[in-house]
Amino acid sequence: MDCVVWWARIDDYRPELDSLLSPVESARAARLRQPEDRVRQVLGAALLRLAAASQTEASAGAVVVDRTCSRCAEAHGRPTLPGTGLHASITHSGGLVGLALTRAAPVGLDVERVSGIDIEGLSPSVLHASERAESPNPSGFLTYWTRKEAVVKTTGDGLNTALADVQVTGPMDPAALLSYPGRARLPAYLADLHPAEGYRAAVAILTAAPVGVLERPASRLLCALPFSP
Structure with missing residues (x-):
């Protein structure tokens, strides 16, 4: 589909x-x-x-x-x-x-404008302990952010799940969910999008199928x- x-x-x-x-x-x-x-x-x-x-x-x-x-x-x-x-x-x-x-399947979509991002200040609440975003690279940081926001939207957890507890692949790798708190092997298809210049976006769909x-x-x-x- x-x-x-x-x-x-x-x-x-x-x-x-x-x-x-x-x-x-x-x-x-x-x-x-x-x-x-x-x-x-x-x-x-x-x-x-x-x-x-x-x-x-x-x-x-x-x-x-x-x-x-x-x-x-x-x-x-x-x-x-x-x-x-x-x-x-x-x-x-x-x-x-x-x-x-x-x-x-249930779907989650997120878009963020690449501008004025306090990467250092936001990283503790967004990035997993295993993840790193190079400063000053808002595009890479927002790749993490949008992928995670898309996932928590598709599960319906939203703000009830800390983004730092969600682990995804790095900005240079194909989008994929690596771990999700309390849900072992959560099936989620994840993809980066290209909405417009100066924006990052991702979509997540709660299925293991492409x-x-x-x-x-x-x-x-x-x-x-x-x-x-």
């Missing part, structure tokens, strides 16, 4: 996308103080529905998205698409918003939504 990763820029936003959000999502976006944060939130939610619609018989506006948190039951958990067999993950950093969608990962510009989805006159 394939995993399709859609990349959008915040410049891709237009007001028509707001109509695709649920009332809860709209309210959550409206609470964000910074305009760019709101745009990223809307783009991610809209891309999810547009991409899911392209894989099902539903229209984008009819796609049901469940964001119920498994821990507190509030509507801020990772998005699921009930009844579709699809797994999704949304990420954003700087001017980019990404969406991964697959039928293979998965074809396709990166596509979100303009292919957004062109399906007509402009308002």
Whole structure:
């Protein structure tokens, strides 16, 4: 099976996308103080529905998205698409918003902008005892970071698992998960991505089988939504 990763820029936003959000999502976006944060939130939610619609018989506006948190039951958990067999993950950093969608298994996607990274200060909380990131090389450090973030997203553990406890291959080696706390031989397919110049990104899929990962510009989805006159 394939995993399709859609990349959008915040410049891709237009007001028509707001109509695709649920009332809860709209309210959550409206609470964000910074305009760019709101745009990223809307783009991610809209891309999810547009991409899911392209894989099902539903229209984008009819796609049901469940964001119920498994821990507190509030509507801020990772998005699921009930009844579709699809797994999704949304990420954003700087001017980019990404969406991964697959039928293979649970998926995690992470992107980070390469700029202003305090490698020395962040290394203890990100790097495993066996890992080293050369300073000042933010790209290599963020390769570790995005690979690990993608993995903890796909397991659903998120912030409950310390990135330093997750071990992955080094930046110069093919992406792979080496160890995960409390889960011996966790099956995870891991791949580095190439979203745009100045960004690092990775996707993880909870399966031992290889998965074809396709990166596509979100303009292919957004062109399906007509402009308002």
